[in-house]
Amino acid sequence: MEIDPVTLEVLRNALQAIAEEMGVTLTRTALSPNIKDRRDCSTAIYTARGELVAQAEHIPLHLGLMPTVVKKTLEFYPPETLRPGDTIIINDPYISGSHLPDICLISPVFMGEELLGIVANLAHHVDVGGMVPGSMATTATEIFQEGIRIPPxxxxxxxxxxxxxxxxxxxxxxxxxxxxxxxxAQIAANTVGARRLAELAARVGGAELKRYLRAVIDYAARRFRKALKELPPGIYTFTDYLEGDGLTADPIRITATVTIGEEGLKVDFTGTSPQVRGPVNATRGVTLACVYYAVKAVCDPELPASEGIAYPLTVITPPGTLVNPTFPAPVAHANINTAQRIADVVFGALAQAVPERVAAAGTGSMSNFAIGGLDSRGRYYSYIETYGGGQGGKCGQDGMDGVHVNMTNTLNTPVEVIEMEYPLLVARYGLVPDSGGPGEYRGGCGLCREITLLREATVSVSTERSSFTPWGLAGGLPGRNSRCLLKRPGCDWEVMPGKFTLTVPAGTTVILETAGGGGFGDPRARAPEAVRRDVKNGLVSREAALADYGVVLNEDCEIDWIATQAKRRETKRLP
Structure with a gap:
C-alpha cells in the first residue's frame, strides 16, 4: 500500500506535537530548577522496535542517546514481553550511552493488546550520589565514583x-x-505521551499508525541521502584537542576523518587518543549523537529528527579510545566537554568541503558549574548549571552572544531562582566584551557569572577553551579563551584551571567567564556600521574596533570615515 504524502506530513506533525507536549508536561511538573527552568531533558516517540520517530526540540545531544538507550533496553525487555502499565528506568552509561545524572524512563504504548510504539523521556537529575554533590566530580577515575548505576x-x-x-x-x-x-514528573510525561499516541491510533487506526511511524523514518532517510549528495566527494580530516581530563592538563587528541562518497558519509575517529583516567571519556552513544547533529546541521538543518538520520551514515569509533571507552572508565564530563569537541572536529572536517555552510568554532564547552553542600536548615542542596558562551560566526551571519551551542540547548537559571533555592549570591551576570572572535561576521561573546557562597560547599567547574582558542574560519580570528577565578575570604584572586573540584569556605567567590566564538571572514571587511553598533552595545571596545576592524570612532561614537579608510588600507592584522 502506498504512502500518502499529505497523510504522512499530517501524522509526522501530530507525532512531533505529542513529543513536544510530553516535554511541556515534564518541565512544568518537575521540582529541580535544572529541569523546570533550564529544561535539561528530552522527550521522544519510538516504534515498537525502539526506532526513533519524533523527538521534541530540546537537546541535540539526546538525538543519538535516546535511540541508543531504548534499543539497548529492549534487549533486556523484548517488546513481546512488555505489558500495558509497564515503565522501565535506566541510567547506566554503558547501556544508555549517556552519563549517570541522565535518568531515562521508557514506557510501551498499547491499543488493546497491540503494542503501538514506545514513549520515553530523559532528564538530568541534580544528584545521583557519587563522591561530590551534583555527581560531576572532575577527579573521578572510575564510574563507581560518579553515582548509583541503574540497569534496565x-x-x-x-x-x-x-x-x-x-x-x-x-x-x-x-x-x-x-x-x-x-x-x-517523568512518569507524568510518559503518561501524557502514551495517552495522546493511543488517541491518535483510535482516530487513524492502529495498523495505519504503525505503518506511518515506519514511513516517517523512511522519509527522513530518503531526504537525508539526497542532502548528502550536495556535498563534494572527498576525504577531509580535522584534529582538535581537549584541555586535559581533570586529573592532568595534558592535551587529548580527537581526530575525525570524513569520507563523502556515493553510498553516503563515513566518519572515522581512528587517530583519537586512548581513553583517559579522568571523567571525559565519551561512550559511543555520545559520539554518534555528535556526528548525527553536525552532519544534519550542515546538510539539512530542517530535517525532522528520527532514526532515518542514521541510515546513510557510518561511524567508526575504535574501542578503548576517548570516543568509545571500555568499562569502568568515568564518563560524567563527556556530555559537558568531549561532546562539544567531537562536534567541533566533524565541523572542522566538513568546513573543508563546504566552508559556506559551517560556522567557526563556538565556546567549545557546556561549561558546567556545580556547587553543593548543606543549607542553613541542614538540608543537602545541589546547584548545577551549564553556561552558554559565544557562537561562531558563519557566512552571512554573526554568532549569537551568550548562548548554548552545538550539542546543548538548555536555558539559564534566573538569578532570582538561584538566590531563592540555594545559599548563593549572584554578584554579576552578563556578556564579556571583546570575547567574540573578530571577523567580517563576528563571533558571539562569552558569558560571565560571579557567585559568592554563603556557606561552606564543594565547587566543581568543568570548562574548555582556556588554552586552545575557538578557531575562526575564512580569515576570521579566534574567540577569546575562557577563564575561571576564585577568591577565598582574606585571600587574593586565584586563577583556576578549566577543570577542578574543591571544597571552599563560606564567603568564597567564583567567577567563570566562558569562551567567545571564532570569527568568520576578514575583520577588515566587516561593515563599519556593524562595528559601531557593537561598540554602542558594549560587545566590542573602541580599542578593539580600531585594532581588529580598522574602524575609527569619535567621542560621540560616530564613524570617522576618512580615518577609517586610511586605517583599513594599512597592512591587515594577522591572527
Missing part, C-alpha cells in the same frame, strides 16, 4: 509503581525529595 529495571509493572525501588534509589542521592518529584 521495571519502575512500574501493570500500572503498579515499584516504590521499594524508588526508596532504594532515593536513599543513595543527596536530594531525595527533589529526586522523587522529578521522577514523578
Amino acid at each position: 529495571v521495571k519502575l512500574s509493572q501493570g500500572g503498579k509503581l515499584n516504590e521499594e525501588l524508588l526508596r532504594v534509589l532515593a536513599q543513595n542521592v543527596r536530594n531525595a525529595a527533589t529526586f522523587w518529584g522529578d521522577i514523578q
Whole structure:
C-alpha cells in the first residue's frame, strides 16, 4: 500500500506535537530548577522496535542517546514481553550511552493488546550520589565514583509503581525529595505521551499508525541521502584537542576523518587518543549523537529528527579510545566537554568541503558549574548549571552572544531562582566584551557569572577553551579563551584551571567567564556600521574596533570615515 504524502506530513506533525507536549508536561511538573527552568531533558516517540520517530526540540545531544538507550533496553525487555502499565528506568552509561545524572524512563504504548510504539523521556537529575554533590566530580577515575548505576529495571509493572525501588534509589542521592518529584514528573510525561499516541491510533487506526511511524523514518532517510549528495566527494580530516581530563592538563587528541562518497558519509575517529583516567571519556552513544547533529546541521538543518538520520551514515569509533571507552572508565564530563569537541572536529572536517555552510568554532564547552553542600536548615542542596558562551560566526551571519551551542540547548537559571533555592549570591551576570572572535561576521561573546557562597560547599567547574582558542574560519580570528577565578575570604584572586573540584569556605567567590566564538571572514571587511553598533552595545571596545576592524570612532561614537579608510588600507592584522 502506498504512502500518502499529505497523510504522512499530517501524522509526522501530530507525532512531533505529542513529543513536544510530553516535554511541556515534564518541565512544568518537575521540582529541580535544572529541569523546570533550564529544561535539561528530552522527550521522544519510538516504534515498537525502539526506532526513533519524533523527538521534541530540546537537546541535540539526546538525538543519538535516546535511540541508543531504548534499543539497548529492549534487549533486556523484548517488546513481546512488555505489558500495558509497564515503565522501565535506566541510567547506566554503558547501556544508555549517556552519563549517570541522565535518568531515562521508557514506557510501551498499547491499543488493546497491540503494542503501538514506545514513549520515553530523559532528564538530568541534580544528584545521583557519587563522591561530590551534583555527581560531576572532575577527579573521578572510575564510574563507581560518579553515582548509583541503574540497569534496565521495571519502575512500574501493570500500572503498579515499584516504590521499594524508588526508596532504594532515593536513599543513595543527596536530594531525595527533589529526586522523587522529578521522577514523578517523568512518569507524568510518559503518561501524557502514551495517552495522546493511543488517541491518535483510535482516530487513524492502529495498523495505519504503525505503518506511518515506519514511513516517517523512511522519509527522513530518503531526504537525508539526497542532502548528502550536495556535498563534494572527498576525504577531509580535522584534529582538535581537549584541555586535559581533570586529573592532568595534558592535551587529548580527537581526530575525525570524513569520507563523502556515493553510498553516503563515513566518519572515522581512528587517530583519537586512548581513553583517559579522568571523567571525559565519551561512550559511543555520545559520539554518534555528535556526528548525527553536525552532519544534519550542515546538510539539512530542517530535517525532522528520527532514526532515518542514521541510515546513510557510518561511524567508526575504535574501542578503548576517548570516543568509545571500555568499562569502568568515568564518563560524567563527556556530555559537558568531549561532546562539544567531537562536534567541533566533524565541523572542522566538513568546513573543508563546504566552508559556506559551517560556522567557526563556538565556546567549545557546556561549561558546567556545580556547587553543593548543606543549607542553613541542614538540608543537602545541589546547584548545577551549564553556561552558554559565544557562537561562531558563519557566512552571512554573526554568532549569537551568550548562548548554548552545538550539542546543548538548555536555558539559564534566573538569578532570582538561584538566590531563592540555594545559599548563593549572584554578584554579576552578563556578556564579556571583546570575547567574540573578530571577523567580517563576528563571533558571539562569552558569558560571565560571579557567585559568592554563603556557606561552606564543594565547587566543581568543568570548562574548555582556556588554552586552545575557538578557531575562526575564512580569515576570521579566534574567540577569546575562557577563564575561571576564585577568591577565598582574606585571600587574593586565584586563577583556576578549566577543570577542578574543591571544597571552599563560606564567603568564597567564583567567577567563570566562558569562551567567545571564532570569527568568520576578514575583520577588515566587516561593515563599519556593524562595528559601531557593537561598540554602542558594549560587545566590542573602541580599542578593539580600531585594532581588529580598522574602524575609527569619535567621542560621540560616530564613524570617522576618512580615518577609517586610511586605517583599513594599512597592512591587515594577522591572527
